[in-house]
Every structure is written in C-alpha cells, then in structure tokens.
Amino acid sequence: QVQLVESGGGLVQAGGSLRLSCAASGSIFSINAMGWYRQAPGKQRELVATITSNSSTNFADSVKGRFTISRDNAKNTVYLQMNNLKPEDTAVYYCKAVAAPYSGSLYYNFWGQGTQVTVSS
Numbered sequence: 001q002v003q004l005v006e007s008g009g010g011l012v013q014a015g016g017s018l019r020l021s022c023a024a025s026g027s028i029f030s031i032n033a034m035g036w037y038r039q040a041p042g043k044q045r046e047l048v049a050t051i052t053s054n055s056s057t058n059f060a061d062s063v064k065g066r067f068t069i070s071r072d073n074a075k076n077t078v079y080l081q082m083n084n085l086k087p088e089d090t091a092v093y094y095c096k097a098v099a100a101p102y103s104g105s106l107y108y109n110f111w112g113q114g115t116q117v118t119v120s121s
Contacts (some may be wrong), residue, residue, distance in 0.1 A: 002026035002110040004095045009115030012085055016119075020080040022095030022112055029099035032107065034071055034078040038091035038117075048093070049080060062088075085119045093117050 008020040024031055035050030049059045049069040057069055066085075071078045078095065095112035 004112035006095045006112040006115040009117045011118045017083045022078045024076040031099045033098040035096045036080045038093045040091040
C-alpha cells in the first residue's frame with residue numbers, strides 16, 4: 001500500500017494563498033504520477049492538477065494561471081501552490097498517487113484522506 005498524508009488546508013480570504021503538501025510513503029511501490037483533485041458539496045470530484053515523474057504537468061482550466069503543482073521525487077512529495085484563491089475554489093482537496101509495485105507492472109491509484117480548503121468572500 002501507499003499512504004498519502006495531506007497538509008496545508010485551511011480557511012483563507014479571497015485573493016489569498018495556500019500551499020498543500022502530500023507526502024507519499026510505501027517502500028514496495030514506485031510512484032509515477034501524482035495529482036490533486038477536489039470535490040465541493042453537491043458536485044463531482046474534479047481534477048485540479050497532475051504531475052508526472054518527469055515534471056510534465058496538466059491543470060484544470062479553472063485554475064490555470066493561479067495554481068502550480070510541483071514535486072520532490074526524492075521525498076515522494078507533491079505540492080499544490082494556490083494563489084489568488086476564489087470562493088469557488090472551496091472544496092475538499094484530495095491527493096492522488098499512481099504507483100506500481102516494484103515486483104509488478106500494474107499501476108494502482110491511491111488517495112489521501114482529503115484536506116478542507118475554504119475560501120471566504
């Protein structure tokens with residue numbers, strides 16, 4: 001198994017910034033892509049940003065230009081820097097890791113418990 005521990009969520013005013021961190025652990029797995037998803041009340045979970053092992057990134061249109069994603073491969077940690085936050089960014093943010101066992105070739109998705117981000121008007 002891969003354990004994902006998220007931190008950095010909280011309450012912030014519109015226009016403010018937060019940085020989310022997600023640290024992955026699990027020595028029997030090789031982590032490839034990591035990313036962030038979010039789910040607001042009454043809405044489907046949506047992709048926010050992803051990053052591959054070679055630092056290729058993708059962003060949802062709604063966060064382009066405001067959010068950045070980065071990773072420290074040595075620490076198996078992914079970060080989401082959120083700037084110019086808007087009330088519509090309010091959601092539970094979930095970290096995701098795609099990993100394969102060192103002894104196998106299939107990739108599995110692992111999810112963190114989520115961290116609440118609330119942006120006030």
